[in-house]
Amino acid sequence: MHINWKSNVALPSYDDAELTEALNRRVRDATDDDLLSSFLHYAEGCVAMSAYTDFDQLLTKLLAEETDSRKLHGDDDSPLKFEYRQANYRLHRDLTAEVTKAQKIRDEIGNVWHALRSATPEGLNHRYRPNADPAESGLDSIGPLIRALDPMWHRLCIILAQHRDTVHELALRDAEFQAFAATAGSITLEQFNGMAPLEFEQAVANLTQRDGHVVEQRHGGARDLGADVIATTPDGRRIVFQCKHRRPGGRPLGSPVIQTLNGTARPVHNADIVIAVTNASFTTPAHKLAAEQEIHLLFGEQLRKWATWGVPLLSVLELEASLAMRAA
Known part of the structure; x- marks a missing residue:
């Protein structure tokens, strides 16, 4: 080639x-x-x-x-x-x-x-x-x-x-x-642990008021019928809290607490939002019953979001969307 x-x-x-x-x-x-x-x-x-x-x-x-x-x-x-x-x-x-x-x-x-x-x-x-x-x-x-x-x-x-x-x-x-969290309005879980039961209820009431809800009852008593703190949201929904304070290391709260709250929150107090709040925790049966009865459990990280970091209660409970729909 x-x-x-x-x-x-x-x-x-x-x-x-x-x-x-x-x-x-x-x-x-x-x-x-x-x-x-x-x-x-x-x-x-x-x-x-x-x-x-x-x-x-x-x-x-x-x-x-x-x-x-x-x-x-x-x-x-x-x-x-x-x-x-x-x-x-x-x-x-x-x-x-x-x-x-x-x-x-x-x-x-x-x-x-x-x-x-x-x-x-x-x-x-x-x-x-x-x-x-x-x-x-x-x-x-x-x-x-x-x-x-x-x-x-x-x-x-x-x-x-x-x-x-x-x-x-x-x-x-x-x-x-x-x-x-750096302000005086922030409450840590450690501070909750050091409170007396009445102080715990009053702290919950103050936090609820901070979020713009009208507090009608700031603490419970012998005849509170399962309601320690009662408040109303800006759109008119009624919130009922059952507050259970425990010493650090105490046992988790069981289903009887949820049963009592469920028996009075809506029938007696006309609650739209029912919340059991504690500085401790809840047992598995308590979680199950609360889910079945649409009762919110507020403790641990959720309580910390609300109290320590200032996240509004309805946001913590993922209820803000419902509030927005009612406002519309």
């Missing part, structure tokens, strides 16, 4: 003379079709490898972000720790989905490249004949895959930006809670 254009490429000369001669003979016997089809085959391989490399870079970035997302944790001492965990979970979930998609596309492109790589020289001229089917090389199948690259990079930017914005908003809200 004669090459009719100038070239800086020279045939290699091996130490083994027979090997060099075998290569020269192969080149001499090659036709123009052999040369062009070999170049086209090489070019297709370059296109496939370039696409594979592009998606491999995307996958590397996604895997790095996914790994970092596993290390994210909300502040366990924040009233928004659940929201932080939700945001981090969504980030990890979305990144994992993108990793799966990018890996699938990269591997599909890799399969095309390996198919091209395994094609025999004898079949190249047949593949590149006039009117040949482009799909035969397999390269045509990666066209739509390549077009997915830029949108996937864009999607990654959106996922990261959304998480940053969410965490930033949570941090601003957290700062407000931290500021409230």
Whole structure:
């Protein structure tokens, strides 16, 4: 074969003379079709490898972000720790989905490249004949895959930006809670533990009033019929609290407390919202009965949100949406 254009490429000369001669003979016997089809085959391989490399870079970035997302944790001492965990979970979930998609596309492109790589020289001229089917090389199948690259990079930017914005908003809200915790209106769980039962009831009444509810009864007594604190919300709903103070380390409150409250809160006190509040905790049967009778249990982290961090009662009980609907 004669090459009719100038070239800086020279045939290699091996130490083994027979090997060099075998290569020269192969080149001499090659036709123009052999040369062009070999170049086209090489070019297709370059296109496939370039696409594979592009998606491999995307996958590397996604895997790095996914790994970092596993290390994210909300502040366990924040009233928004659940929201932080939700945001981090969504980030990890979305990144994992993108990793799966990018890996699938990269591997599909890799399969095309390996198919091209395994094609025999004898079949190249047949593949590149006039009117040949482009799909035969397999390269045509990666066209739509390549077009997915830029949108996937864009999607990654959106996922990261959304998480940053969410965490930033949570941090601003957290700062407000931290500021409230530094005021005299904040009550810690340790302070609750040091109170007498009457002080505990009065503290609950003060917190209820702080949230803008009208307090009608500030503490219970011998004939309170299960109601220690009674208040009315701005939209007219009646809240009845049963307050149970326990010394630190005391036993959890059982279902009898819930039974008593359930028997009087609505029938006697016309309650719309019934709450059992304690500085201790509740037994599993108490939780079950309270759920069945739509009685709210306020203790532990929820009590801390309300008293220490200043989160409004209806927000803590997830009743704000109901309030908004009534106002509308």
